[in-house]
Amino acid sequence: MEDLVIRDAEVVDGSGAPSYRADVVVDDGRIVAIVKEAAAAGCQRPDAMRELDAEGLALSPGFIDMHAHSDLALLRDPDHSAKAAQGVTLEVLGQDGLSYAPVDDRTLGEVRRAIAGWNGYGDDIDFDWRSVGEYLDRLDRGVDGRGIAVNAAYLIPQGTVRALAVGWEDRAATPAELDRMRRLVAEGMEQGAVGLSSGLTYTPGMYAEDAELTELCRVVAGYGGYYCPHHRSYGAGALQAYKEMVELTRAAGCPLHLAHATMNFGVNEGRAPELLALLDEALAGGADITLDTYPYTPGCTTLVALLPSWASEGGPEEILRRLADEGTAARIRHDLEVAGADGCHGVPVEWDTIEISGVTDPSLAGYVGRTVLESARLRGEEPWALARRLLLADRLGPTILQHVGHEENVRAIMRHRVHTGGSDGILQGGKPHPRAWGTFPRYLGHYVRELGVLSLEECVAHLTSRPAARLGLPDRGLVREGYRADLVLFDPATVAAGSTFERPRTLPTGIPYVLVDGRFVIEDGRRTDVLAGRAVRRTPR
Numbered sequence: 001m002e003d004l005v006i007r008d009a010e011v012v013d014g015s016g017a018p019s020y021r022a023d024v025v026v027d028d029g030r031i032v033a034i035v036k037e038a039a040a041a042g043c044q045r046p047d048a049m050r051e052l053d054a055e056g057l058a059l060s061p062g063f064i065d066m067h068a069h070s071d072l073a074l075l076r077d078p079d080h081s082a083k084a085a086q087g088v089t090l091e092v093l094g095q096d097g098l099s100y101a102p103v104d105d106r107t108l109g110e111v112r113r114a115i116a117g118w119n120g121y122g123d124d125i126d127f128d129w130r131s132v133g134e135y136l137d138r139l140d141r142g143v144d145g146r147g148i149a150v151n152a153a154y155l156i157p158q159g160t161v162r163a164l165a166v167g168w169e170d171r172a173a174t175p176a177e178l179d180r181m182r183r184l185v186a187e188g189m190e191q192g193a194v195g196l197s198s199g200l201t202y203t204p205g206m207y208a209e210d211a212e213l214t215e216l217c218r219v220v221a222g223y224g225g226y227y228c229p230h231h232r233s234y235g236a237g238a239l240q241a242y243k244e245m246v247e248l249t250r251a252a253g254c255p256l257h258l259a260h261a262t263m264n265f266g267v268n269e270g271r272a273p274e275l276l277a278l279l280d281e282a283l284a285g286g287a288d289i290t291l292d293t294y295p296y297t298p299g300c301t302t303l304v305a306l307l308p309s310w311a312s313e314g315g316p317e318e319i320l321r322r323l324a325d326e327g328t329a330a331r332i333r334h335d336l337e338v339a340g341a342d343g344c345h346g347v348p349v350e351w352d353t354i355e356i357s358g359v360t361d362p363s364l365a366g367y368v369g370r371t372v373l374e375s376a377r378l379r380g381e382e383p384w385a386l387a388r389r390l391l392l393a394d395r396l397g398p399t400i401l402q403h404v405g406h407e408e409n410v411r412a413i414m415r416h417r418v419h420t421g422g423s424d425g426i427l428q429g430g431k432p433h434p435r436a437w438g439t440f441p442r443y444l445g446h447y448v449r450e451l452g453v454l455s456l457e458e459c460v461a462h463l464t465s466r467p468a469a470r471l472g473l474p475d476r477g478l479v480r481e482g483y484r485a486d487l488v489l490f491d492p493a494t495v496a497a498g499s500t501f502e503r504p505r506t507l508p509t510g511i512p513y514v515l516v517d518g519r520f521v522i523e524d525g526r527r528t529d530v531l532a533g534r535a536v537r538r539t540p541r
Contacts, residue, residue, distance in 0.1 A: 009054035062089025062486035064467035067422030080149035087488035097159035097199030133191030159205030192537025195225035217252035235345025292422030297405030351383035358429015360397035438497030441508035445496035485518035
């Protein structure tokens with residue numbers, strides 16, 4: 001007798017094909033039978049140790065978050081309902097070119113400081129790994145040796161690799177340093193990574209020229225992985241930055257996945273069709289391209305990320321030193337407010353669009369939830385003076401929301417045939433972006449049911465089979481016999497994001513059941529104590 005039979009579910013199988021009614025049988029972590037309604041008529045229905053009546057519910061593959069920042073959260077939080085309650089059964093970590101492997105002792109300390117706004121400092125984490133393989137092993141052990149809430153795949157972070165081999169200086173790598181970076185990337189791929197990420201508006205990754213990136217992408221391509229860049233501009237130079245990545249990966253022979261592919265700031269209002277035309281031309285020429293987006297207009301990053309790249313050279317301590325110097329701080333202000341810093345995507349900063357979403361020092365919590373301009377006016381300061389003071393006081397810790405997106409661009413890009421879903425969810429801060437808790441139910445509720453931007457079947461394909469194909473996972477992303485039983489049961493009539501900008505940590509509605517490896521992590525709308533997630537390693541080609 002099998003473990004579980006899910007009866008009378010409306011199966012949205014992830015392929016994009018029309019849904020159908022069926023009983024789905026799960027045993028030992030896999031789907032072992034699918035008995036469609038027509039086939040079941042007059043036949044004995046399958047038995048199992050447990051039956052679940054799915055009348056009125058849609059059954060789909062588990063959602064794959066193609067852009068997650070849960071690198072430490074999965075190790076510290078056994079609950080992790082932020083993702084599990086959304087129906088996410090697999091997250092892709094190591095994003096934006098900065099994460100925690102491969103490292104040595106020096107680099108680990110630098111990276112922990114640099115991305116504390118994304119993941120916290122990690123004082124509660126035992127950093128007992130240094131290589132990619134050791135980090136994946138640590139994910140397997142998870143919380144107290146019991147595993148993690150959902151599955152996780154890993155991208156080798158190019159910025160971290162550069163910090164390890166070159167440092168945080170703005171210069172070209174020597175031949176010996178480039179050889180070391182190639183070896184580090186090859187080792188990471190051999191140990192199970194799915195590809196390489198970059199953060200080309202973040203230091204030190206932004207200091208790499210295209211020739212260097214191309215060489216690393218050639219290594220990744222040789223192992224069957226993909227390149228996932230946060231490219232050099234989402235603002236004034238956005239289209240050129242997209243084109244640069246297309247041409248770079250074409251030269252390297254490497255598949256391309258564009259991270260949080262948006263067209264932001266006033267200069268790009270209504271220009272999504274230009275981006276899509278660029279991608280269509282490349283696809284028609286044989287390029288292998290996918291992308292991910294989140295279904296919101298504001299972006300989210302760290303306050304320090306807005307600074308010009310020259311101000312960030314040398315790492316966190318050098319940034320703090322420059323901010324403390326009056327003359328250097330004046331240069332930084334000019335680049336931010338007048339010239340348009342590369343960290344702010346070449347667009348002069350508009351302080352009324354920069355909302356403080358989190359700080360690491362609790363004494364600064366009063367700034368959270370207000371724009372820099374609003375807080376500056378309340379305190380009788382210039383916006384730059386307040387931003388500078390916050391960066392120094394919180395030692396580069398503040399995170400921000402950037403209210404610079406355009407709804408028409410969001411909708412146009414999510415319709416594209418190579419689109420996938422990614423939350424880009426930062427779980428830190430007093431008032432984080434609601435996308436960390438709401439991305440996937442918002443797609444299903446707001447953009448499918450309420451607006452009809454996508455059909456239900458098409459949207460589920462964007463969130464399941466397309467990501468699985470990009471990750472090279474042959475037994476995930478579809479409801480098929482023999483596939484992993486990572487499954488979601490949701491009510492198409494009620495599924496919705498509960499999270500808002502005012503209450504970002506509110507859980508979604510209409511997702512009563514989520515299974516990871518055939519085990520319930522969400523049951524009757526509540527988080528169980530199951531930790532069925534593990535590291536998902538891609539077997540090198």
